[in-house]
Amino acid sequence: MSNEDMQHPKYHQNRRLQQAKMQRKVRKSQRRLSQLRALWRLFIIIFLIFLGVVILKLPQWRLHRNAFDNLSSPALEITNNRIVPSQKILSALRRNQVCTKPIFLVKTDNLKKSIMQLEPVRDVYIRRFWFPARLQIIIIERTPLITISPDINVPPIAFFSADGKLIGRDYMPLSPDFKTVKVITYGSGDDYRNWDKAKVNNFKKLAATVEMDSGETVEYIDYRNPKDVYVKIPTVNIRLGSFNAGTFDKIHRIPSLLPQVKMLNKKVKYIDLRWDTNYIKLNE
Secondary structure, eight states: OOHHHHTSHHHHHHHHHHHHHHHHHHHHHHHHHHHHHHHHHHHHHHHHHHHHHHHHTSGGGSOOTTTTSOTTOTTEEEESOSSSOHHHHHHHHTTSOOOOSOGGGOOOHHHHHHHHTSTTEEEEEEEEETTTTEEEEEEEEOOEEEEEESSTTSOOOEEEETTSOEEOGGGOSOOTTSOOEEEEOOSSSSOGGGOOHHHHHHHHHHHHHHHHHHSSOOOEEEOSSTTSEEEEOSSOEEEEESOSTTHHHHHTTHHHHHHHHHHOSSOEEEEEOSSSSOEEEEOO
16 A cells, blocks of 8 residues: 555545444453353352352251250260269250251250259350251269268268259269268258258368368268267267367367277277367277
8 A cells, every 4th residue: 555545534534443343343342251251250159159058958057856865866965964864964955946947056045044954063065066967065063062861871862062052862872983071960950951051061171170180081970960970980980069160179189099099909989079088988
């Protein structure tokens, strides 16, 4: 093409038209590409929503309707209970319907409230595991401090916890792993059902003081007559009289008496600490 043609106005007009057509094609292609990208993003979003719905509808996200039917249920684990039988905890759980919501939406407040009605339970933690859905019940129990028995040869029928709570025979016997003080009482005169935390702690303190001064384990405290209390250790019975603040001072005389008891060839009935003068009572 000659220079004259290139300088002609019509040439410039055609060139501008061609450039405009090219720009329109480019913009059209960009719009199509943008629409395709938007459509693809929409497809991905719809797919992800569908996939999420499908996943959430999987039964593994929900507790099985028979989760509270028996202790062998894979959806339920009860742990850390040494006093409360697992069956009693399961019975407490059965007061509630198994929630049909996904496990991460399940509220456990009512389950905890039902378990807390069991007397030995001090607290409870409920852990939710998501997939597969299951519950772990962690029991925090009250600590046994003293046990109650109506007679020396009768197993304990109840116990007091460290916080002064009286727990009945439904949760007896206790495991031997619990180190408690056995108190023999009829419940008359000084009814153990009316004892408070301070009273319970005094029995524990009495046993601890006797064990410290004697170097022996207290087998039981005989409180059948509140005005004439005995403490039994392997070597001998210790007669204390009334149980009051001065009792602990009397106990400190035990170390000087035990060697005498062990040296005697006769059987000793008890050491009498009721009076200011020590007295060793022999079996007649």
